[in-house]
Amino acid sequence: MSETAVSETVPVEAGAYRAAMARLASAVHLVTTDGPGGRAGFTASAVCSVTDAPPTLLVCVNRGSSAHAALSRNDSLCVNTLSAEQQPVAEAFAGGVPMAERFAAARWREEAGSAPVLAGALVAFRCRIASRASVGTHDVLFCEVTGLVGPDEADALVYADRGYHPLPRRRPPTAKSRPLRALKAV
Amino acid sequence: MSETAVSETVPVEAGAYRAAMARLASAVHLVTTDGPGGRAGFTASAVCSVTDAPPTLLVCVNRGSSAHAALSRNDSLCVNTLSAEQQPVAEAFAGGVPMAERFAAARWREEAGSAPVLAGALVAFRCRIASRASVGTHDVLFCEVTGLVGPDEADALVYADRGYHPLPRRRPPTAKSRPLRALKAV
Numbered sequence: 515m516s517e518t519a520v521s522e523t524v525p526v527e528a529g530a531y532r533a534a535m536a537r538l539a540s541a542v543h544l545v546t547t548d549g550p551g552g553r554a555g556f557t558a559s560a561v562c563s564v565t566d567a568p569p570t571l572l573v574c575v576n577r578g579s580s581a582h583a584a585l586s587r588n589d590s591l592c593v594n595t596l597s598a599e600q601q602p603v604a605e606a607f608a609g610g611v612p613m614a615e616r617f618a619a620a621r622w623r624e625e626a627g628s629a630p631v632l633a634g635a636l637v638a639f640r641c642r643i644a645s646r647a648s649v650g651t652h653d654v655l656f657c658e659v660t661g662l663v664g665p666d667e668a669d670a671l672v673y674a675d676r677g678y679h680p681l682p683r684r685r686p687p688t689a690k691s692r693p694l695r696a697l698k699a700v
Numbered sequence: 701m702s703e704t705a706v707s708e709t710v711p712v713e714a715g716a717y718r719a720a721m722a723r724l725a726s727a728v729h730l731v732t733t734d735g736p737g738g739r740a741g742f743t744a745s746a747v748c749s750v751t752d753a754p755p756t757l758l759v760c761v762n763r764g765s766s767a768h769a770a771l772s773r774n775d776s777l778c779v780n781t782l783s784a785e786q787q788p789v790a791e792a793f794a795g796g797v798p799m800a801e802r803f804a805a806a807r808w809r810e811e812a813g814s815a816p817v818l819a820g821a822l823v824a825f826r827c828r829i830a831s832r833a834s835v836g837t838h839d840v841l842f843c844e845v846t847g848l849v850g851p852d853e854a855d856a857l858v859y860a861d862r863g864y865h866p867l868p869r870r871r872p873p874t875a876k877s878r879p880l881r882a883l884k885a886v
Contacts, residue, residue, distance in 0.1 A: 636724075
């Protein structure tokens, strides 16, 4: 660890917080939605599992983002987790591009009125938005998982240090290799 | 993507959900706490940034876990994000080990009554628990970041496919290399 002193200034400066958060690796997701609020999608890293009873994940979305208006009126979304070869799709959905152009950059398994499922994703979680919480500039969407597509055996895409990295698929250990202790869900 | 059909069974089976979630890469954290509820810590992957205004992250914790009793009475915690060489610390805090033994497995920057800061972490976020939400079996703790330690330049530790992976530090691009488009916060 660097010799940086513990900063007890409240609040921590936003730029310092973002620089610290940039060191955290995460999966890369396309969050898509469709319904009365229209079709929208964005690249997201702020997604995590909450519980498996019932299967529930959460998605954080900026209330100022172009996708928020659609998400505020729709009751479903799909979290499409990207494979290593889908970096161009992540870039198309990362901002500044009109929605129609974003969706033209990838192939979809469309179903009328439901959140688009991305072809070639590592895994896709079809969700119903069960509840919402507002925290600062963002909404946290708690989503019950109503359907799964995959998982696929492709390599994963990881975002860290403000760039994309491929993460090769780990194969299950053979009988000869010592199994790693699994990270226990707490 | 595999040819797995979209499952619209509600609810999705918990084991299938866990297998799908296992494909998602994440950073690995030690969440520590101290205070009136006592000292406790656990390995976590369900941590994500919510907003930078004010700097806020969230942590999901199983209400049945050994750390939950302490967290329910304490008002502060520290999210210590692990570096690649800290896999043994992740394993010590991953469950089944008494709290005193867990803490003996690493070096700390102790401050009486506050959440222990792990020496050698990639980055540490000292937090005040601002609010809590119950979702199924878990509590979601919304935490305002009151202090930062780091970030450090070490390689990161990633958890994916039920195993640990080192993720080499990405250096800032040189003038000659084409910068990647950053993942825009939405």
